[in-house]
Amino acid sequence: MINDKKRPIRVVQYGLGPIGQGSARLILEKAKTGKLELVGAIDIDPDKAGKTVGSLVNASSDVVISSNANKVLDDTKPDVVVHTTSSFIPKVEEQLTQCILVGASIVSSTEELPYPFDRYPKIAERLHTLAKENRVTVLGTGVNPGYAMDVLALVATGVCTDVRSVTVQRRVDAGLRRQPLQNKVGAGITVEEFRRRQAEGGFGHIGLIESLRLVMHGLGWPIKKFSELLEPVISEVEVETPYLTVRPGRVAGIKHTAEAYLNDHLAVSLDLRMYVGAQQPEDRVVVDGDPPINLVIEGGIFGDTATVAALVNAIPHVLNASPGLRTVADLPVPRCFLPS
Amino acid sequence: MINDKKRPIRVVQYGLGPIGQGSARLILEKAKTGKLELVGAIDIDPDKAGKTVGSLVNASSDVVISSNANKVLDDTKPDVVVHTTSSFIPKVEEQLTQCILVGASIVSSTEELPYPFDRYPKIAERLHTLAKENRVTVLGTGVNPGYAMDVLALVATGVCTDVRSVTVQRRVDAGLRRQPLQNKVGAGITVEEFRRRQAEGGFGHIGLIESLRLVMHGLGWPIKKFSELLEPVISEVEVETPYLTVRPGRVAGIKHTAEAYLNDHLAVSLDLRMYVGAQQPEDRVVVDGDPPINLVIEGGIFGDTATVAALVNAIPHVLNASPGLRTVADLPVPRCFLPS
Numbered sequence: 178m179i180n181d182k183k184r185p186i187r188v189v190q191y192g193l194g195p196i197g198q199g200s201a202r203l204i205l206e207k208a209k210t211g212k213l214e215l216v217g218a219i220d221i222d223p224d225k226a227g228k229t230v231g232s233l234v235n236a237s238s239d240v241v242i243s244s245n246a247n248k249v250l251d252d253t254k255p256d257v258v259v260h261t262t263s264s265f266i267p268k269v270e271e272q273l274t275q276c277i278l279v280g281a282s283i284v285s286s287t288e289e290l291p292y293p294f295d296r297y298p299k300i301a302e303r304l305h306t307l308a309k310e311n312r313v314t315v316l317g318t319g320v321n322p323g324y325a326m327d328v329l330a331l332v333a334t335g336v337c338t339d340v341r342s343v344t345v346q347r348r349v350d351a352g353l354r355r356q357p358l359q360n361k362v363g364a365g366i367t368v369e370e371f372r373r374r375q376a377e378g379g380f381g382h383i384g385l386i387e388s389l390r391l392v393m394h395g396l397g398w399p400i401k402k403f404s405e406l407l408e409p410v411i412s413e414v415e416v417e418t419p420y421l422t423v424r425p426g427r428v429a430g431i432k433h434t435a436e437a438y439l440n441d442h443l444a445v446s447l448d449l450r451m452y453v454g455a456q457q458p459e460d461r462v463v464v465d466g467d468p469p470i471n472l473v474i475e476g477g478i479f480g481d482t483a484t485v486a487a488l489v490n491a492i493p494h495v496l497n498a499s500p501g502l503r504t505v506a507d508l509p510v511p512r513c514f515l516p517s
Numbered sequence: 518m519i520n521d522k523k524r525p526i527r528v529v530q531y532g533l534g535p536i537g538q539g540s541a542r543l544i545l546e547k548a549k550t551g552k553l554e555l556v557g558a559i560d561i562d563p564d565k566a567g568k569t570v571g572s573l574v575n576a577s578s579d580v581v582i583s584s585n586a587n588k589v590l591d592d593t594k595p596d597v598v599v600h601t602t603s604s605f606i607p608k609v610e611e612q613l614t615q616c617i618l619v620g621a622s623i624v625s626s627t628e629e630l631p632y633p634f635d636r637y638p639k640i641a642e643r644l645h646t647l648a649k650e651n652r653v654t655v656l657g658t659g660v661n662p663g664y665a666m667d668v669l670a671l672v673a674t675g676v677c678t679d680v681r682s683v684t685v686q687r688r689v690d691a692g693l694r695r696q697p698l699q700n701k702v703g704a705g706i707t708v709e710e711f712r713r714r715q716a717e718g719g720f721g722h723i724g725l726i727e728s729l730r731l732v733m734h735g736l737g738w739p740i741k742k743f744s745e746l747l748e749p750v751i752s753e754v755e756v757e758t759p760y761l762t763v764r765p766g767r768v769a770g771i772k773h774t775a776e777a778y779l780n781d782h783l784a785v786s787l788d789l790r791m792y793v794g795a796q797q798p799e800d801r802v803v804v805d806g807d808p809p810i811n812l813v814i815e816g817g818i819f820g821d822t823a824t825v826a827a828l829v830n831a832i833p834h835v836l837n838a839s840p841g842l843r844t845v846a847d848l849p850v851p852r853c854f855l856p857s
Contacts, residue, residue, distance in 0.1 A: 336664055395850075476811060
């Protein structure tokens with residue numbers, strides 16, 4: 178049962194980039210209920226260290242941001258750390274270990290963490306063992322991976338007697354999002370430039386394969402064969418955003434797909450399109466099952482707010498889960514934590 | 518983790534009405550994987566006792582149906598009982614107690630069981646205590662209550678930083694369903710007849726208030742004030758189904774709504790319409806939140822198949838849950854169990 182703690186849940190925010198700032202702001206907002214408390218904040222950026230969280234996120238908080246993670250964690254011994262520093266597991270193992278060792282459960286936005294068991298079996302095993310020893314739960318989540326292309330897909334199959342395949346389509350109009358995202362999907366550049374940057378590994382949504390693995394795992398299907406493809410979406414018309422213009426023939430954004438097979442049968446297909454000018458943005462799950470299910474989030478899920486929400490909403494779930502490295506498929510159905 | 522048992526999960530089917538027969542058939546189908554086994558079947562109907570499950574559900578099974586529940590449970594000591602006998606908790610407490618006492622976890626279609634803590638606090642406490650003592654989990658679920666108007670509503674809020682209200686609309690075209698359901702919603706009768714039967718308590722969807730309580734509970738909102746209304750839907754045109762004809766001005770079915778308030782603010786609103794001739798059947802969740810969410814299952818969820826699926830899909834969840842009387846809001850996200 179959530180919300181049955183007598184004292185507030187003590188939270189440290191680890192990482193204060195855009196998502197971390199949103200998380201800190203939301204924690205401070207929800208702290209007004211008296212059920213949650215921001216007790217520490219960590220960021221290595223020298224421009225942020227020494228400032229108060231309140232001054233950084235334009236809210237009321239005199240918690241001072243520190244670049245000394247160990248000191249913050251030791252001094253505060255939080256119940257939960259909301260961790261938002263990097264997309265990649267090798268870069269965060271040491272940070273997660275620090276948190277676990279002071280007895281803190283973790284909700285992390287690290288895109289490789291929602292299903293790390295195949296890509297990083299050794300790190301996953303180390304984190305799982307350490308978390309169990311220290312009686313804490315570690316979870317990777319967010320809107321994608323963590324919800325739109327995995328949890329929703331599993332939920333859609335929950336009333337099916339059988340499932341033959343699951344298709345997830347996420348259409349995001351990058352033109353409605355912040356400028357870094359428009360740049361990240363290559364909006365406005367030439368196809369040649371796209372291919373050049375793609376070859377350098379500079380493009381693509383991180384975590385798509387993690388969603389694929391989560392869905393396969395959740396359905397009990399072994400993942401033996403899978404493929405991934407990243408292509409530019411070419412604009413046929415001129416599109417203008419507040420930040421840039423995409424001329425016809427130029428790149429509007431990305432189409433990133435991943436597919437998993439069971440005995441040469443396409444079992445799970447994920448199709449993510451993020452581009453400026455996308456018509457009818459939506460999140461759609463199509464289950465070829467009994468009964469068939471066609472689940473849609475009309476207009477799509479607005480990612481910037483939703484990622485922050487998914488992290489903070491998981492706080493009670495990690496506190497109540499059995500210790501170890503867990504996935505969103507292991508935890509109770511997500512829902513808003515402490516709505517006003 | 519599901520499916521990690523070395524031996525098959527041993528299941529008893531308790532109740533072999535239409536839903537119980539569907540459940541038995543599905544268990545037998547999934548038993549082909551070797552991960553599940555139907556080891557017993559109980560029904561008090563003298564026409565069924567003594568027959569094999571196979572002959573009743575047109576499948577391959579020589580499990581003999583018995584009216585002696587205690588003997589079946591004692592002889593088989595199942596891991597899980599799928600229980601489908603009655604909608605009402607007072608009628609099933611003794612049956613559930615029998616199951617718990619032989620160490621079986623339970624998935625039940627009893628419509629009052631998904632959230633029994635307010636309506637039957639003493640029975641709920643007895644079942645919870647007994648389940649914990651016997652290290653088993655007891656769950657009430659189904660498509661509605663248990664999924665369409667509660668789990669989906671909670672899931673829809675999972676990426677919201679805040680929620681002001683949740684509205685759930687379920688539209689079912691009763692004309693596509695089996696005859697008993699068409700009769701149950703009063704299709705074809707006069708408004709006077711509807712009101713007469715309504716006064717006798719003969720109408721309405723059982724479990725709507727349970728869904729309302731589940732959503733409020735899941736969001737951490739205390740349920741202090743709620744209302745419920747059952748009205749006939751009057752047909753404006755003539756509608757024909759394979760079983761009956763509804764003339765203009767006659768009852769086409771029901772509109773059953775329930776609302777819960779927080780300080781005079783409408784917090785959760787459930788609106789269920791089941792009638793013949795319903796256009797555009799769908800399940801819709803509208804979250805007034807940040808971000809707003811508009812989640813739709815296009816065409817709706819076909820209830821007869823889905824109820825059976827929801828029950829069988831919960832089997833691994835009750836086996837892995839912490840002991841006690843639990844709700845679908847406490848358990849991991851639903852998903853299809855053992856898809857082919």
